[in-house]
Structure formats: structure tokens, C-alpha cells
């Protein structure tokens with residue numbers, strides 16, 4: 001059963017990638033293709049993984065709806081320059097981002113930052129969420145964990161280069177904290193320093209809280 005599951009998730013990934021290859025070809029070869037048209041590219045290409053309007057339903061793919069404009073621009077440029085080295089960034093985003101010029105990136109960022117954010121799925125574990133909220137709002141002074149809210153906004157809504165975290169898939173956030181810690185996502189020294197202060201249970205609590213927003 002385990003093997004079957006692993007197989008089907010690989011098959012899913014391969015089929016998503018094939019779909020994307022086809023969509024990319026169709027987009028760039030259409031006579032009316034207009035590189036700056038972020039809304040159209042978002043629907044034809046990005047939606048295959050990130051969901052309609054960026055409202056991803058799978059923790060494999062981060063939600064992009066309501067993400068801040070400046071963060072989106074920085075990430076898309078960063079993927080193109082291989083600044084995020086974690087394996088999912090390499091497999092999925094490096095090639096796509098390398099095809100995007102600056103006006104197209106700006107247009108995609110306009111589009112996704114203007115989509116209404118959706119609240120993430122709730123979690124039954126109220127105690128975990130409460131612990132996470134405390135860490136998010138106040139930090140853990142004893143362990144040197146700063147309040148996440150001081151950079152990511154009181155509601156986790158983000159601001160400019162500080163990404164929105166509210167409503168994001170907890171599993172995605174957890175993976176990012178891990179890659180900040182192990183150094184494969186090395187593009188943001190400030191956030192890497194913060195990640196190193198977080199124990200596994202603290203990270204679990206704060207990501208559960210964020211997904212519940």
C-alpha cells in the first residue's frame with residue numbers, strides 16, 4: 001500500500017509536469033500570446049499547480065492568492081537565479097521562472113497579489129493553535145524566538161518583502177522552516193536566523209496556527 005501510494009504520488013507529479021509542459025508550449029506559441037499578460041499566464045500555466053486564482057488545495061503547492069507583490073517579484077526573480085536551492089524549488093520553479101521576463105513577473109505579481117486570500121483549513125487541535133498564536137504574537141523570549149508578527153504583520157498578512165503566512169498550508173510552511181534551517185533555502189539570512197531558534201514543536205504549533213487563519 002505504501003509503495004502504491006508512493007507510486008501514485010510520483011505519477012501525479014509526472015502528470016502535473018507533462019500538463020505544464022503542454023501548457024507552456026501552448027502559451028508561448030499562441031499567436032496572440034502576450035508575455036505581460038499575467039492573468040492569462042496564471043490561468044493557463046500556474047493554476048495547474050497553484051490552483052485557480054492561486055488558491056492551492058494541496059500542501060505540495062503554496063497558495064499565492066493575496067501574497068504580497070514585492071515578495072512574489074523577489075521569489076520569481078530568485079528562482080530564476082537559483083537562489084532557492086530546496087529540491088521542490090529546483091524541480092518545479094527554476095525552469096518556469098527562467099522563462100519569465102521582468103514585465104511578465106510584475107504582471108503575475110499584480111495578478112496574484114490582487115486575488116482575495118482564502119482562510120486555510122481549520123485544525124481540531126485547539127491547544128496547538130493557541131500555543132502557535134502565542135509564539136506568533138509574542139515569540140519565545142527564553143529561546144530567543146522573536147515574535148513573527150513583528151515582520152509578518154499582526155494578522156500574518158505580510159507586508160512588502162515580508163510574505164503573507166496567514167492561511168498558507170501548514171505542511172508547506174513547515175517544509176520552508178526546515179529548508180531555512182538546513183541551509184538549502186539560503187536566500188534570506190534574516191529568516192534563516194529566525195528558523196534556527198525554532199524547535200520542531202514550536203514550528204508545528206506556529207504553522208498550525210497560521211493555517212487556521
Ligand code: HEC
Pocket residue numbers: 016017020041042045046047048049050060061062063064072075076084086088089092093096108163175
Ligand atoms: C509544476 C507545478 C508548478 C507550476 C506549473 C508552477 N509552480 Fe510555482 N511552485 C511550485 C512548487 C512545488 C513550489 C514550492 C517550492 C518549494 O517548496 O520551494 C512553488 C513555489 C512558488 C512560489 C513561492 C511561493 C512562496 O510562498 O514562497 C511562487 C511565487 C510561485 N511558485 C509562482 C508561480 C507562478 C507565477 C507560476 C506560473 C507562471 C508557477 N509558480 C507555476 C510548483 C509549480
Ligand code: HEC
Pocket residue numbers: 062074135136145146147148149150151152161162163164165173174176177187188190191194198206
Ligand atoms: C526579522 C523579520 C522576520 C521575523 C521576526 C520572522 N520572519 Fe519569517 N520571513 C522573513 C522574511 C524577510 C521572509 C522572506 C524570505 C525570502 O525573501 O525568501 C520570511 C519568510 C518566512 C517563511 C517562508 C514563507 C513562504 O511563503 O515561503 C516562513 C514559513 C516564515 N518566514 C515563518 C516565520 C515564523 C514562523 C516566524 C516567527 C517564529 C517568522 N517567520 C519571523 C522575516 C522574518
